[in-house]
Structures are given as C-alpha cells and as structure tokens.
Amino acid sequence: xxxxxxxxxxxxxxxxxxxxxxSAMRYxxxxxxxxxxxxEDFADSILEVRKKIHxxxxxxxxxxxxxxxxxxxxxxxxxxVVGEPKDILAIEKLGTYDGLxxxxxxxxxxxxxxxxxxxxxxxxLSRLDGVKEVIIATNPDISGEMTAHYIAGLIKPMGIKVTxxxxxxxxxxEIEYADEMTLSHALxxxxxx
Amino acid sequence: xxxxxxxxxxxxxxxxxxxxxxSAMRYxxxxxxxxxxxxEDFADSILEVRKKIHxxxxxxxxxxxxxxxxxxxxxxxxxxVVGEPKDILAIEKLGTYDGLxxxxxxxxxxxxxxxxxxxxxxxxLSRLDGVKEVIIATNPDISGEMTAHYIAGLIKPMGIKVTxxxxxxxxxxEIEYADEMTLSHALxxxxxx
Numbered sequence: 251x252x253x254x255x256x257x258x259x260x261x262x263x264x265x266x267x268x269x270x271x272x273s274a275m276r277y278x279x280x281x282x283x284x285x286x287x288x289x290e291d292f293a294d295s296i297l298e299v300r301k302k303i304h305x306x307x308x309x310x311x312x313x314x315x316x317x318x319x320x321x322x323x324x325x326x327x328x329x330x331v332v333g334e335p336k337d338i339l340a341i342e343k344l345g346t347y348d349g350l351x352x353x354x355x356x357x358x359x360x361x362x363x364x365x366x367x368x369x370x371x372x373x374x375l376s377r378l379d380g381v382k383e384v385i386i387a388t389n390p391d392i393s394g395e396m397t398a399h400y401i402a403g404l405i406k407p408m409g410i411k412v413t414x415x416x417x418x419x420x421x422x423x424e425i426e427y428a429d430e431m432t433l434s435h436a437l438x439x440x441x442x443x
Numbered sequence: 444x445x446x447x448x449x450x451x452x453x454x455x456x457x458x459x460x461x462x463x464x465x466s467a468m469r470y471x472x473x474x475x476x477x478x479x480x481x482x483e484d485f486a487d488s489i490l491e492v493r494k495k496i497h498x499x500x501x502x503x504x505x506x507x508x509x510x511x512x513x514x515x516x517x518x519x520x521x522x523x524v525v526g527e528p529k530d531i532l533a534i535e536k537l538g539t540y541d542g543l544x545x546x547x548x549x550x551x552x553x554x555x556x557x558x559x560x561x562x563x564x565x566x567x568l569s570r571l572d573g574v575k576e577v578i579i580a581t582n583p584d585i586s587g588e589m590t591a592h593y594i595a596g597l598i599k600p601m602g603i604k605v606t607x608x609x610x611x612x613x614x615x616x617e618i619e620y621a622d623e624m625t626l627s628h629a630l631x632x633x634x635x636x
Binding site: 255256262273277282286290292295296 | 444446447448449451452454455458459460461462466468469470471472473474475477479481482483484485486487488489490491492493494495496505506507527528529532
C-alpha cells in the first residue's frame with residue numbers, strides 16, 4: 251500500500267513508546283512535507299544525540315561532558331537512587347532536592363535473570379565516601395521494592411542512613427478508589443499530625 | 444536542564460503533529476536507549492524517505508517510481524481530487540474506488556494568498572482526456588468548499604460530470620449533536636428511501 255521507503259519510516263516511528271500505526275503515519279507524512287533542510291536536521295539530531303550524549307560514569311545520567319555538572323556541583327552528602335535516568339528528571343522538576351543522583355539503569359528481576367551485577371550497584375557502592383543518606387526512589391512495584399531492599403541491606407551495615415520515598419494515597423485521589431497495596435502502605439506509614 | 448544535543452532532539456520531535464513536551468521527551472529518551480544500529484537505522488530511514496520518495500508528476504501522490512503504479516493501472520475514466528496525499532490513503536482503505544486520484548497539495552485560501560496557481564489545478568486540467576467524472580473530496584471547510592466550486596466551474600463547461608462527497612450526519616452520531624452546517628447539508632442533500 252505504501253512505497254517501501256515510507257513503510258520503513260512508519261515502522262521506525264512505531265518503535266517509539268506509545269506510537270501506533272495512525273500516529274506513525276502522521277509523523278511519516280510530516281517528514282515528507284518537510285523541507286530538505288528540516289529533514290536533514292531531524293536525522294542529524296538523532297545521530298548527534300547518540301554521538302555527544304553519554305552516560306556520566308559517576309551518576310549514570312545522560313550528559314555531554316565527561317562527568318556531569320551535577321556530580322561536580324551538588325551537595326555530596328546525599329544520593330538519590332533511581333531506576334532510569336528519566337526518573338531523575340521527575341525529581342529535578344520539583345526543584346527542592348540539591349544532592350547527588352544515581353541511576354541504576356535497571357532494577358533487579360530474577361525471573362528475567364537481572365541480578366545485582368547487571369545494574370549499577372557496584373558503582374553506587376563506590377560513591378558512598380562522605381555520604382550521610384541514600385534515598386531510594388525506585389518504582390513501587392515488585393522489582394523496585396526488591397532492589398530497594400537489596401541496596402538497603404548492603405548500605406545500612408556501613409552506618410549510612412537509607413530512606414525511600416513515601417508510598418501512600420496520591421494527592422487529589424480518593425481513598426475509596428485506592429488499591430489495597432497503596433492503602434496498606436498509607437496506613438502503616440501514617441504520620442502524626 | 445537537558446544537555447544541548449538532547450534539547451535539540453526533543454525540539455525536533457516536538458515539530459511532529461500533536462507531539463507535546465512530554466511525548467517528545469519520551470521519544471528522545473527512547474532514542475538514547477536504542478542500540479547504535481537502531482539509532483542509525485532510524486536516522487537513515489528519514490533521509491531515505493526523502494531521497495527515494497517523490498511526488499508522482501501525474502496524480503501528486505508520493506511514489507518511489509517515476510510515475511506511480513496507480514496512475515499506470517487504474518481505471519482512467521474517473522479522477523478523485525483531494526487536498527493532500529494523505530487524504531488518498533483514507534479513500535484507498537475503503538477498497539471500493541478503483542479510479543485515478545489527484546492531490547492538489549493545498550487548497551485555495553485567498554486570505555493566505557494561495558491562489559489557483561499555487562496548487563495543482565493546471566496539472567488536473569491536463570489529465571482530463573477520456574475522463575467522464577471528477578469526484579471532489581476536499582475537506583468540508585471554507586477552503587475546501589471554495590476549491591471544490593472553483594474546480595467545478597472550470598471542468599463542468601467541458602461536459603465532464605463533477606461530483607463531490609456527500610456531506611451529512613456522520614454514521615453512529617446523534618442528530619441532536621450535529622452542528623448547524625452539517626444538519627443543513629444533510630437536509631438539503633436528503634435521499635429518497
């Protein structure tokens with residue numbers, strides 16, 4: 251139905267997260283309607299991001315420099331641990347945390363054979379000099395919980411405080427509709443008013 | 444907040460239709476997580492589509508060949524006229540039309556200075572040899588209606604039948620919620636049962 255090169259571009263767009271056939275087709279037609287210069291800029295920006303951006307050897311976030319700026323300037327007494335670099339962004343947006351980050355690039359998942367050696371836990375352990383608190387902010391699912399407890403088990407014996415983000419009823423939602431796990435966390439982690 | 448190359452890629456994704464900041468960021472992170480080969484394939488598919496695909500000199504649809512296959516094999520007694528190549532796709536999907544198409548690559552819009560010489564009307568007139576019916580399928584808005592009437596005014600005097608897609612209440616909708624223009628079309632174009 252489509253010329254081959256167009257089919258191929260549509261297939262490439264479909265690999266992006268949550269992009270179905272309809273969006274992929276719209277994006278591909280948009281590329282066809284671009285000027286030559288615009289299309290070259292687009293293709294070039296994909297190659298450029300791969301060439302220039304790499305993973306900071308300390309925190310694991312994406313950076314253009316050798317070591318990322320945050321690792322050089324942040325308060326070094328706290329490390330906040332996340333699964334993926336994109337999770338750092340969500341915390342950064344708050345604008346209230348000024349410590350270090352550490353992206354594990356994955357979470358433990360023994361069913362999939364992802365053990366501690368497959369994610370950046372060794373790198374985390376090598377950064378603990380002078381650190382007073384490790385805040386674990388992995389996703390609240392089985393892998394995230396397992397990873398949080400695994401890391402806590404390694405770090406707490408070193409005398410470093412290990413905390414994790416509070417789980418509970420999300421703001422603006424209704425208790426009636428909260429799932430059992432969330433409600434159970436909210437109850438056991440209750441705070442005095 | 445983002446390294447420069449990443450900001451640039453996000454900005455490129457935001458140029459695609461209906462892509463906001465959040466989707467653009469997810470797409471960009473997806474590119475960062477690709478293998479080198481996948482990223483190169485993606486960039487290459489953008490350049491390839493521009494290199495290989497061009498506009499068929501007859502119908503104006505996108506094609507890889509010199510003249511598109513449809514212009515060579517379709518029933519040549521009918522031409523269906525659309526605004527953009529992507530509109531051809533919607534009709535093709537029905538699988539019931541086997542005539543020629545003609546993409547105008549634009550619609551008349553005198554406020555924006557888009558006159559008859561800016562869209563592929565001349566090319567349409569040069570294709571009418573042996574054509575018995577011209578079906579106009581421009582969008583049902585001011586520009587689409589104006590273009591439809593302009594083309595009809597040129598072609599009807601040649602003794603060629605000019606029709607346009609029926610406007611009316613869309614299937615599955617409710618008369619109560621139809622807008623005035625649609626309802627007025629549906630009434631005046633009523634069919635005998």
